[in-house]
Each structure stands twice: as C-alpha cells, then as structure tokens.
Amino acid sequence: MELSEMLFLGGFVVFIAAILLLDMFVIDKKAHEVSIREAGTWTAVWIALALLFSVFLWFHGDMVHGIENFSDLQAVASRYASHLKLNPDDFESSLQQYRHYMTVSYISGYLIEKTLSVDNLFVMMMIFTSFGVGKNEYQHVLNWGILGAIVLRFVFIFLGAAIISRFDWVLLVFGAVLVYSGVKMYLNRNKKEEMDVEKHPLVRLLSKTGRIHPQFEGDKFFIRRAGRLLFTPLFVTVLVIEFSDLIFAFDSIPAVFSVSLDPYVVFFSNIFAILGLRAMFFLLAAIADRFRYLKLGVCVLLVFIGVKMLIHEFFEIDAISSLVFIVSVLVVSIGASLVVKRQTV
Incomplete structure (x- = not known):
C-alpha cells in the first residue's frame, strides 16, 4: 500500500468515524421508535452523501492512488483495470478515463451492496423479533451492528484483494459461490425464515459461560450481578447480527469485486451502502410487503454477477454494461412489485 493511498484511506476512515460518532451520540442520542418519515429523510441523506462521493471520484479519483504522471497511472491500471486502453501521449485523457471507470465501478458496487443488503435486512428483522427486542432499542443495536460491519468489511475487502492479486483463480470460486447463492435464494424465496434463539450456535456458546442475563435492562449491553459481569439479551442480539453480517459478507464482497478489483473502490462503495x-431498515420494515419482487431481483443479480466472474477470462462485460444491467434489474423488480397484483412468485 502506497503512502498516498494510506493517507487517503486514513482521511476517509476519520471522516466516516466522525459521521458515525455524530450520528450515534448527538443526533440519535435518545432512543426512540423511528417513523417512516424520519427513515425516509435519513435514507435520502445517506444516498446524497454516496452520490457526492461519486462526483468526487469523477473529477478527482486519481487522488485515491496519488497518481501524478502516466507511469503512476499505468501502474495502478495494470493492477486494477488492465483492460483499459490508455494513451501514453495524452495523460489527461487517460487519467480522465480511469477516473470515470472508478466512478462507474463505485456506483455499480454501491447499488449491488444496497440491493443485496435487502435480504440481510429481512434477517435483521427476524433476529429482532426472535429476541423480543423493543422497537425503541432497534436504533441502538443497529448503530453498533453497523460499526462492527464496517470493521469486518475493512478486513475482508483488503484481505480479499491481497488474495486475488496472488491467486486470480479465486475469482472463479467467488463466481461459483454467487451463482449457487442466487439459485438457492430463488428456490427458497417463498420459505418463511424463522430462528430458534436457543439453538443459535452463538447463543449456545455464550450460554455455556453462564453469563447471559435472562432479561433486558433498558439499553444496557452489560450488567453486574453478585460481582459478575453478565451479557444482556441486547448485547447477544448485537453479536448475532454481527454473525449474520459475517455470513452475508461472503456473498456481498465477492459480488462487488466483480465490478472492480480496486479494493479502495470496493471499500468506499461498501461503506456508503452500509x-x-x-435508515433503510426502518423504511423497509414499514413497506417490505410492497416490494415482494425485490428478492427475485437479488437472485437475478447474484447469478449475473457470478456468471460475469466465471467468464471474465473469455468475455469481459464492461463497467457501463454492468451498471445498466444492475439498474434495469432494480427498476423492473421494483416496478413489478408496484404494478403486478399480489401472487405467489
């Protein structure tokens, strides 16, 4: 990792940490049940921030890698976008081409992560219901769940990038996993997901310690009884959500690598989506029934992305075509949900 890349990544992480701290300890300090209006407003705010970052990449994406001349550009492109035809006699045009490629890849990755997150949000709803978490505490749990997800993404993405750079055949494994996941999700699309809390492996492991407190204590994660530190059900809920996100990451991160091998672009798109x-959780919780075809769209995207990774050695689906397909799947699945009368999918 170059010094310029480390500095940019460090600045980005500090910026994101500042936003999270402001959100967690100032804006949403008081626990409350989030309304549809509030959820919709914050969803729009986060989308606007993600789009503003895409504007930055469009005009200044080279700052991420500290590109100052054609040699720098060629070195970066050879690692992450070897298919681009750069002109050594026109540095500015070549640089602009790479910036635009980064931007399209970033937007594609962002949309993929957002779309795939829908299935994870349904799992979160199931976890909250299974543990009997009060709606006033959803926000508190999700705050820490998202913080943990960001840390996991950082580790997974840069570790994954290092593995791919050494063993490019891993992309074929990722592709096969995504096709399998898409087909499996399609076959199980009408099954009602349920969770037996007591049989969850993480709960069983914590139960063996004898440190799980039997009831909620407001928004507290820990409580001390008879000199012993005990885990409240709220803390166990956070851990289970992190565990589910860990499993979810095995699909979502390889999927974003299908549109860009640049770990920074993958990381940025993941973080803004997360x-x-x-806010998306509260919005989806209120209107989930209206978008019944969205899960079908997720299945299609997983299969498409998996196939794209499997055939990349023989046929390259460019970034623009991938973005058009992703947007088309989203528009069709959402449009069908709003227009077609309810029926078994």
Missing part, C-alpha cells in the same frame, strides 16, 4: 442501512 452507512444507510439503519
């Missing part, structure tokens, strides 16, 4: 998950 930041809006909490």
Whole structure:
C-alpha cells in the first residue's frame, strides 16, 4: 500500500468515524421508535452523501492512488483495470478515463451492496423479533451492528484483494459461490425464515459461560450481578447480527469485486451502502410487503454477477454494461412489485 493511498484511506476512515460518532451520540442520542418519515429523510441523506462521493471520484479519483504522471497511472491500471486502453501521449485523457471507470465501478458496487443488503435486512428483522427486542432499542443495536460491519468489511475487502492479486483463480470460486447463492435464494424465496434463539450456535456458546442475563435492562449491553459481569439479551442480539453480517459478507464482497478489483473502490462503495442501512431498515420494515419482487431481483443479480466472474477470462462485460444491467434489474423488480397484483412468485 502506497503512502498516498494510506493517507487517503486514513482521511476517509476519520471522516466516516466522525459521521458515525455524530450520528450515534448527538443526533440519535435518545432512543426512540423511528417513523417512516424520519427513515425516509435519513435514507435520502445517506444516498446524497454516496452520490457526492461519486462526483468526487469523477473529477478527482486519481487522488485515491496519488497518481501524478502516466507511469503512476499505468501502474495502478495494470493492477486494477488492465483492460483499459490508455494513451501514453495524452495523460489527461487517460487519467480522465480511469477516473470515470472508478466512478462507474463505485456506483455499480454501491447499488449491488444496497440491493443485496435487502435480504440481510429481512434477517435483521427476524433476529429482532426472535429476541423480543423493543422497537425503541432497534436504533441502538443497529448503530453498533453497523460499526462492527464496517470493521469486518475493512478486513475482508483488503484481505480479499491481497488474495486475488496472488491467486486470480479465486475469482472463479467467488463466481461459483454467487451463482449457487442466487439459485438457492430463488428456490427458497417463498420459505418463511424463522430462528430458534436457543439453538443459535452463538447463543449456545455464550450460554455455556453462564453469563447471559435472562432479561433486558433498558439499553444496557452489560450488567453486574453478585460481582459478575453478565451479557444482556441486547448485547447477544448485537453479536448475532454481527454473525449474520459475517455470513452475508461472503456473498456481498465477492459480488462487488466483480465490478472492480480496486479494493479502495470496493471499500468506499461498501461503506456508503452500509452507512444507510439503519435508515433503510426502518423504511423497509414499514413497506417490505410492497416490494415482494425485490428478492427475485437479488437472485437475478447474484447469478449475473457470478456468471460475469466465471467468464471474465473469455468475455469481459464492461463497467457501463454492468451498471445498466444492475439498474434495469432494480427498476423492473421494483416496478413489478408496484404494478403486478399480489401472487405467489
């Protein structure tokens, strides 16, 4: 990792940390049940921030890698976008081409992560219901869940990038996993997901310690009884959500690598998608029944992305075509949900 990349990444992480701290300890300090209007407003705010970052990449994306001359550009492109035809006699045009490629890849990755997150949000709803978490505490749990998800994404993405750079055949494994996940999701699309809390492996592991407190204590994660530190059900809920996100990451991160091998672009798109998950959760919880075809769209996207990774050695689906397909799937699945009368999908 170059010094310029480390500095930019460090600045980005500080910026994101500042936003999260402001959100967690100032804006949403008081626990409350989030309304549809509030959720919609914050969803729009997070989307606007993500789009503003895409504007930055469009005009100044080279700052991420500290590109100052054609040699720098060629070195970066050879690692992450070897298919681009750069002109050594026109540095500015070549630089602009790479910036635009970064931007399109970022937007595609953002949309993929957002779309795939829908299935994870349904799992979160199931976890809250299974643990009997009060609606006033949803926000508190999701705050820490999202913070943990960001840390996991950082580790997974840069570790994944390092593995791919050494063993490019891993992309074929990722592709096969995504096709399998898409087909499996389609076959199980009408099954009602349920969770037996006591049989969850993480709960069983914590139960063996004898440190799980049997009831909620407001928004507290820990409580001390007879000199012993105990985990409240709220803390266990956070851990289970993190566990589910860990499993979800095995699909979502390889999917974003299908549109860009640049770990920074993958990381940025993931983080901006995750930041809006909490607001999206409350919005989706209220209108989930209206978008019954969205899960079918997720299945299609997983299969498409998996196939794209499997055939990349023989046929390259360019970034613009991928973005058009992703947007088309979203528009069709959402449009069908609003227009077609309810029936078994």
